[in-house]
Amino acid sequence: MFRTHPRAATALLSSVLWALLLSGCGAVSGAPVPEPSPSGSAAVGCRAVMARLPGTVDGLSRTATGTFTASWGDPAVTLRCGVPRPAGLTSTSRCDEVDGVGWYSEEFTEIWRFTTIGRSGYVEVTVPAVHSPAADALVDLAAAVSAMPEVSACR
Template sequence: MPRPALPAGAAAALAALTVLAGCSGVVRVDPPTPTGPAAAACQKLAGALPRTLDGLDRVASEPASPYVVVWGEGEIALRCGVDRPAAMDATADVSDVNGIGWFNDPQRPALYTAVNREAYVEVTISPQHKPAEVQVDLAGPIKAAIPE
C-alpha cells in the first residue's frame, strides 16, 4: 500500500529511516554511540520502553543497537544518546510534557529531542501520529531510566 507523501520537513527528519524489508518490518536507523553514564542510562531505557506505542508494535532495526527502538515500519523511532541538537540555543522553546523537556527543531518538524536528562533522547514521529501523545507515553520510561 503506498504511503502518503510527507511534508518536506518531515521527509528530511525521516531520511535517517529506511525500510529494508517492508514485509519483515526491519528498519534501518543509524545508531548513536553514547559513552559512560549516558550509555548505561540508554541501555536501561531500552528495557523500559513499551512494546506498543501509539498503536504500533516494536520492530527490529538494522544494525541492531541497544540505543535504538523503532515502532511500526519506522513511523516512530527513538535514538538514545544522541548529541545536543545543533539548532537548540539558550533561547530555544522547550515544551514540558510530564516533566520531560522536548525541543522540536523548527527545520525538522518530525524530530523531537528530550533535553533535560543526562542523555539526549531523539524521537522521530511521522505525521500520522500526534507528538504529544507519543511524548506522554515516553515520559515515564525516560524519567525512570535517565537522570536529570
C-alpha cells in the same frame, strides 16, 4: 503547539536528510535506524531507558530494537538514545514538557523530531506526520525516557 528553531545550514541539511531517511523517501521501508554510541553517564542512562521501553507507542507495536534504538509501527516512530546535542538547541530554545520530560522539537515536511532537554544524555524521538498528534508518542515514552537522569528542569 511546537515551532521550528533556526540552525546552521549544515545542520539543517543533515536534519532534512535524516527526516527523509526516516520517512521512507529514498530508503527501503524497515531500514535499520543508525545506532548512536553514547559513553559515560549517557550510556548508563540509555541502558536504563532501553530496559523500560514499552511494547507499544501510540497504538503501534514495536518493530525493531537495537542496543540504543527502537522503533514502533510503519512508518516507524523511532527512538535513538545517546545522540549528539541538536545543532539548533540553544539556551533560549523552547522546552515543551510532556509528563515530566522536557523536549526540544523540530518540525520537518513529513516528520517531527523531538530531543530531550535537561537530561544527562540526549534521547531523540522521530514521529512521522501520519501519526498525529505527534506528541502522543512522547506520552507513551515518558516513563522510559525519565530513566535518563535529569540534570536541569524544563524552562
